[in-house]
Amino acid sequence: MLKTFLLFVLGISVVQAQEHVTDSIVGVKDTVVQVQKHVADTLMVKDTVHNLKFNYKQLIIPGVLIGYGFIGLESDWLKGFNSQIRDEVKEDIDNKITIDDFSQYAPAASVYALNAMGIKGKNNLKDRSIILATSYLMMSTTVFALKKITHVERPDGTSYNSFPSGHTANAFAGAEFLWQEYKDKSIWYGISGYIVATGTGLFRMYNNRHWLTDVAAGAGIGILSTKAAYWLFPYVKNSIFPSKENKVTSMLMPFYNGKQFGGGMVVQF
Template identity: 70%
Template sequence: MKTKLIILLLFLSINNMFSQEITKTDSIVPIKKDYLKFDYKALIIPSAFMAYGIIGIESDGLKGFNANIREEVTEDIDDKFTIDDFSQYAPAIAVYGLNLFGVEGKNNFKDRSIILGTSYLLMGTWVTVMKKTTRIERPDKSGFNSFPSGHTATAFASAEFLWQEYKDVSFWYGISGYVVATGTGFFRIYNDKHWLTDVAMGAGIGILTTKIAYWVFPLMENHIFNRKENRTTAMVAPFYNGKQLGAGILFKIN
């Protein structure tokens, strides 16, 4: 059952990538900057994730499936692995790491930082509001803030960020983020912190908010971060204090 769960999440994640019109190459080459244009087809996969999560709030059938998945995944657990506390940020960190080693992505440092900061801001707000309004108890009964999974939302937001920045440089760079994000979602269930519906909702929110960040970036660039008038340096610092997640953005405008 553990293997089937991982394969299911990964399959749906990869399908999200193929729902976009992309150019794939295994060679590492610099690419021209190109804005991501709105495409309603890109809404299908994240919407499916979120619909599953929302329906699961009231559906007795999905609640029962949640319980079965939890029992299968968490049985005979002796030790919990807190790798998900760190893996949620790994795809986003990889973007900056690849740039540091000279592998250029779609956007420069300032632009990608603004996009990531926008994504984290939207995602963090959405997750926080839903946690406070739904008040669903965690599987381990440690609190009433289970829905949706913030770790999973962060991981999939980061994975979509890596995908958008590097899908045209190398398909394998892009897909690696979704592998890590799927693992993060699995470990949230394995560590008895979330139900499958929490993870599905978090995945949908994460993917969608990053897509939105790319779609609105041209407007932000033209009306807020006018490159003709200002030279701006930006740095994004994501944080998680055990209860809340978010991102701080530092701007230096000359």
């Protein structure tokens, strides 16, 4: 657990001439206590992270989804199946529904919404944000690279960056994030996230923007990226927030206690 030492290193007091020096010192001490409490709450220095331990079984579902997508790049049978699904969907399309442009963000956003409503997940704001950022970085890098390498034409013929589905990857990364943060509260939080993510993938096909293999691979990449983010979190956190021997961070803030003005610096190491 991190130990935080709050040092008040700068005090500039403006007091009336008739005030005694001792009164000023007492006022500064009271202010320091208030600053310490506020900053400790703000920085959330308590180490609340719950790491996800690696287990090869966790690779099965995303591995199958990604494998299906990659096999579909070369399999004539799966390509034909893709076309069959596309043709059946096109028969029922009257108007495109763009809800998938927004639903892709819903699962991840739900984690922050639930915390804002007082339903706390596993990790604090800082830790879960680092995990989500790591997941999205790995997911987006992988998706972008594969789109450039595979050069698969979209079902609607508008471009050659169909594989894998970025919207679906985004949605499933968020769904796995929601699952990991709230599965111990209730599995229904995670299930609802996966329902939304699945709907996002279906709408990508309904809107004729992706093949089934694109959606499957995107889902697998999204899930795996978030799992990997939890596995890697201790290393990522240590690189961003080094051990106490090397870590020195600070925050400068003003204060006013009704009689005195001043400045305070919080040093965390």
